[in-house]
Amino acid sequence: MLRGRIIKGVGGFYYIDTENGLYECKARGIFRKEKITPLVGDTVEIQVIDEETKKGVIERIFDRKSELIRPSISNVDTAVIIFAAKDPDPSFSLLDRFIVLAEKENLEIIICINKIDSDDTGAFLQVKKTYESCGYPIIAISTFTGEGLGELREAIEGKTVVFSGPSGVGKSSILNALDSNLQLKTGDISKKLGRGKHTTRHAELLRLDENTTVADTPGFSSLTVNHIAEKELKDYFVEFTKYEEDCRFFTDCIHESEPGCAVKKAVENGEISLRRYDSYIQLINEIRDSTRRYK
Ligand code: GDP
Ligand code: ZN
Structure with a gap:
């Protein structure tokens, strides 16, 4: 055997x-x-x-530790969520969506900001300020200058990871930079996967080194959150959790318009990012709209 x-x-x-x-x-x-x-x-x-x-x-x-569906792939540990400092500019609401999907799958999350070489608006610091307080590691990298690549490599060492993020942020470039043997053509990954299209392609694992493995898929086949229950969504905004026990209705509170909501209070006094809270409300409404439509 x-x-x-x-x-x-x-x-x-x-x-x-x-x-x-x-x-x-x-x-x-x-x-x-x-x-x-x-x-x-x-x-x-x-x-x-x-x-x-x-x-x-x-x-x-x-036994499987975990299982992603569409694309079907098991035992993924970590989602490296990649955005660019520029071209395309980071979208916080899109980033929150990726985070929610990864949290739902119970993956460890690493946020990675590529193209730090062309960050002339302080985009990286803005992302860092918001997401560091949620407890996520944030790594600035550039495939052009090599900055941060060592740190990224170290962060994924020994794990099985998916590189997720919108198209054009540099996912294929990063894979190439991490391992020149992979020889992925820049632009390939996103082209092959299409965007929101149904593809018959199956997931494949690529070995970066002895024990580090990368899946050649973005991990999530679509960015919709409609498969998440309204009451469950708050669990994927991890910085809300520690306030929840002080909400009058505890875990029944969805932190929207209930009286005595400690999460809303934390947003008001700046302990929770208003931008994150707005994302949450937007996604909750999206989930509601979709359940209404299918009733
Ligand atoms: P993907 O769609 O996420 O796979 O992105 P690609 O790897 O195809 O890269 C998209 C574009 O971003 C290409 O034109 C790359 O040359 C460019 N790019 C990749 N990494 C960097 C970087 O570190 N800095 C800058 N300025 N551009 C980059
Ligand atoms: Zn609450």
Whole structure:
């Protein structure tokens, strides 16, 4: 038995990265009977059938730590949410949306601001001011000057990560800068994935080094928050949580118009960013509109 990780799946074949190289495997019939589908990202045990042609069979799938849906990929630890200091300018409301989606999937979040070389409006500091107080690490980088790349590498060392962010912020450039062996063409990732379009492409894992892995997908297939329940959304604005116990209605408070809301009070006295709170209200309304429409 050989242990490895599924890095790609195409038409019933799975490609397993192991210490002895890459194997093409089918899954044992028992998985189909039990309605278990192997996922990219799974740690598996394979039986080698032919060493020459590197073929084998997946015998065992280890428990998943996590599972992203559309694209289906398991055991992702971290979302690196990438925005640019300029071209395109950072959008706070879009950033909050990415954060909510990553929080919903229970991923660790790292915020990364690329193109720091052309930050002439203090965009990075603005992002830092707002999101540092939420507890997120924020890294400034430039694929042009190399600034911050070491720090980013260190932050993702040993993890499986997705690089998320709007198109044009430099996701492919960053992957290339982290590992010249990846040879992704700039602009490729976003082009291949399209934007909000349905693509039949499957996720694939790319090895950055011994134990650091990057998924070649943005992690979230769409930026809608409509699958999140109205009452649940506040949990993904993590800086609200510590105030919630002081709300008159505790965890029942959705921090909107209830009396005695400690979160609203914290917004009023500047402890919680008004911009973040406005994002929250906007997303709550979006969720409400969508449930109304489908009733
Ligand atoms: P993606 O759509 O997120 O994959 O972005 P790309 O990697 O294709 O980059 C989009 C554009 O941003 C390209 O024209 C890159 O040359 C440019 N770019 C990437 N990194 C940097 C950077 O650090 N500084 C500046 N000024 N431009 C960058
Ligand atoms: Zn409240």
